[in-house]
Amino acid sequence: MTTQAKPEEVSAGSGGTPFLSVRDLSVRFSTEDGVVRAVDSLSFDVAPGSTLGIVGESGSGKSVTNLAVLGLHNPDRTEISGSIKLDGQELVGASNRELEKLRGRKMSMIFQDPLTALSPFHTIGKQIGETFRKHTGASKKEARDRAIEMLTKVGIPQPTSRVDDYPHQFSGGMRQRAMIAMSLVCDPKLVIADEPTTALDVTVQAQILDLLKDLQQEMGTAIILITHDLGVVARTAQDIMVMYAGRAVERGTVREVLKAPQHPYTWGLLSSMPSLTGDVDVPLRPVRGTPPSLINLPSGCPFNPRCDFREQVVGGGCTTERPPLSPATGHAAACHLTPAQRQDIFIDQIKPRLG
Amino acid sequence: MLRFLVRRTLGALVILLIVSMVTYALFFAIPADPARLYCGKTCTPENLALIRHDMGFDHAWPVQYWNWLSTIFTGGTFNGVHCGAPCFGYSFDKKELVGGILLDRFPTTLSLTVGSAVVFLIFGIGTGMLAAHKQGKPADKIASGFSLLASSMQIYVAGPLALWALCYSTDLLALPTYVPITEDPLGWAGGLLVPWIVLSLIWTANYTRMTRSSMVEQLSEDYVRTARAKGMSGTSVFMRYAWRGAMGTIVTVFGIDLGVLLGGAIITETTFSLHGLGELAIHSFRDSDLSLLVGVTVVAATLIVFFNIIVDAAYALIDPRIRLA
């Protein structure tokens, strides 16, 4: 039996009215093998102009959440419940026409692999200008000028000639810059970046992250940065949400979550990553086992089969009761261990391992 | 582009040379003596030798091939008939110049092919796009079911069935026949209606399936998702993005199909007793009519090679990533 925790109230990330507010979001796909519970009772907020990093491994539901925000899932096979409010407007159940008006204008997306995510058949300028024309009704000429302006802004050299190039004529880093230009062309207030630098080399990654930060400051855009790399989050975000098996297991500011993590899964992630300064002659301490099937989730806490600390929970609720994300505001974790226990375990056992 | 076309045309000429040479070689590998067939029942050895000489069969095949090849450029005289360059030889069986026969037969094949191609392209691509759009819904299932059924039909089954149903038992439509469009446009269309229907039915099914599968594939591409994420409407995503991507495959297959069909639809023409290139190919083979056989083969090969070049050039226009070299 899984006891469903009551929906928690969540504070806006950095205070003020959130621009995006997600409450109790659940996303289920029906497949031949059964119902995939990709996202389960997820709540979070993104404040205007701030960056939320969503961290998790494949299958944690981080990408699905954001496709649901944009309404890009296949409506025939997907069931969405809960609430997604963008600037006060409810998106769950909104018509396709309404969503089309919002996508690209109020919220936009940057995808992981710019080579496949940009159309090979249209010039960079057309792809950028098209978004602009769709939402502003600008002429072809105006759209082209705007595309050149955006390419200049994202640091593409010779934008007046490169605007007529096709994506395959750009390098990987340039393509991602073009993708950023495309997503920002209508000055959206929310940009969702799904692993924007994973396909790039480390020096280019640094350039792109800097660019995103600069543009954010200039335009006041809120960013959701989806990534598996805690380092990328540490460099770019103010808040972090760690996801596991479709749920948020830990949430807080970057400093809170990376300096004093509370959830065993976050501990596992941190000690899985070799650092540039850590000891080299000790083995890494990865989370054991493999992520669960989203069709057949373990009862209680979905992390319990891989957790090293579940024996220490008084009353042993790990396999029966799903822990809520608590406290309701600020730094929170979804774990049955008491805050004092977590504090002790982190300081005694986890912290010494990290570099 | 020009460089590409010149280079590929030169390559095509080499291929045609090889095809014609192989046809010659194969013809002489078969134990048949066209001179004897031509000589008839009262054949004396002298007569036979004379005929052989007249027909040019008294040389080894490479020499004969060389003669055929040079005649294309120089022309020649056969049985008192003058044949100006380009001259593709003389059919001793039909007592006509090969070039003339081919020109005579080609319009039938062309009409048959182009007529049905127009129909199957429109219906095939239309139905395929509809099926892709309504993926998994009843419309898709009906379209897919129909196309599976129709594409498993063979012309020699569907043809006679259609003839029986539309012509012999009901007299709804005229029996297939070819009337030049310049003489009687209505008669031209009426005479070819039944073959068009049958041929289109089968090919529509193929194009439906192909269009559907390449559209479905394109719709799952990342860049289509990006287009949706930009706020593009469903129709513009479908037409401007997915269809643009699917077009390459369809143009490629269509170009090759067109070459094959124009080279002579042997079974179709036989089924409907139409006198096109396909029927000619069979007859020339049956009658051991070497110069006609080589002529038909070279025409078919030319068409296929030609459309291959067109396809490659078209592909480069559709997909900017392809560079012609």
Place this chain on the structure above:
Amino acid sequence: MSNEPTLKPAVPTVGSGDPLLSITGLKKHFPVTDGFLFKRQVGAVHAVDGVDLEVFPSESVGLVGESGCGKSTTGRLVTRLLEPTAGEIRYAGQDITHAGRKELAPIRSEIQMIFQDPYSSLNPRHTVGSIIGAPMEINGIKPAGGVQRRVQELLETVGLNPEHYNRFPHEFSGGQRQRIGVARALSLSPKLIVADEPVSALDVSIQAQVVNLLQELQRELGIAFLFIAHDLSVVRHFSQRVAVMYLGKIVEIADRKSLYESPRHPYTHALLSAVPEADPDDDRERIRLTGDVPSPLNPPSGCRFRTRCWKAQDKCAVEEPPLVQLSGNAEGHLTACHFPEEAAVSGVPAQRAEV
């Protein structure tokens, strides 16, 4: 330090004894052809352009660099999957640069390869048993107790259930598949394993499990590794010596401590500073390289890094810097630079480097 199970420190016998693998002046140029009727070579991609490298028995040498630097090509040349254009490859003293199939046969079993993609590098139609057993059958090796017994031992060694002998690759997760790849490489008891990005396709926690496995094997079985990766932290964790490649050349090579704490080549320095660390207090000096890696079709004259180097002077365009031990460098620390970084400058702040 907590009571971690410290592994016995590996003894990298750098420079002592005879190298297992020795590469000198290795080059691989891929011809680029063009022509109207007849193809003629109009240029060449200088994928690997004069690499010198030694790998000693039981040692792990890391090869890092950004995409297109030639690290993977080097791996494929060493395993002779590609034919070198020039230079020499010696394995255990024997010249195998252009060795034919017959001469290579005994050596092929001693040099094995692990590939990046655990999905495409295993034949989906073969059972795990036949995948792992195939190298033994091809090489006519009959282990005591039979092939099946040996395969089951190997499965156990890499941490898989030996009863899963008859399963197919699709029944395993990404991490487990990579273990199958490792078991296949181990089946001939190799002395050298060339691992090409063996963990980069895996999730963080699974990646750590595989790194631990490889490290254990390296130490317990005394296998030498040429570990090719783009992740500098993973390479540091796994390899005693590290070589940095840029545009087909090694620009710096050193013991990991020396390389990561005191990089002398500006490129190494920039690369290290670009790595994001999961630490909000990470205040390392950041060097931002501009632009992209130039095309290997037409590499810059002199020092190849000069087009992106902030220290480049006229000399760099004219004279190619040799890979030498600079004054102030530790033993075996070679750098190819005319204007190297100060010996004290470090990609990692000193106070953190001591942790």
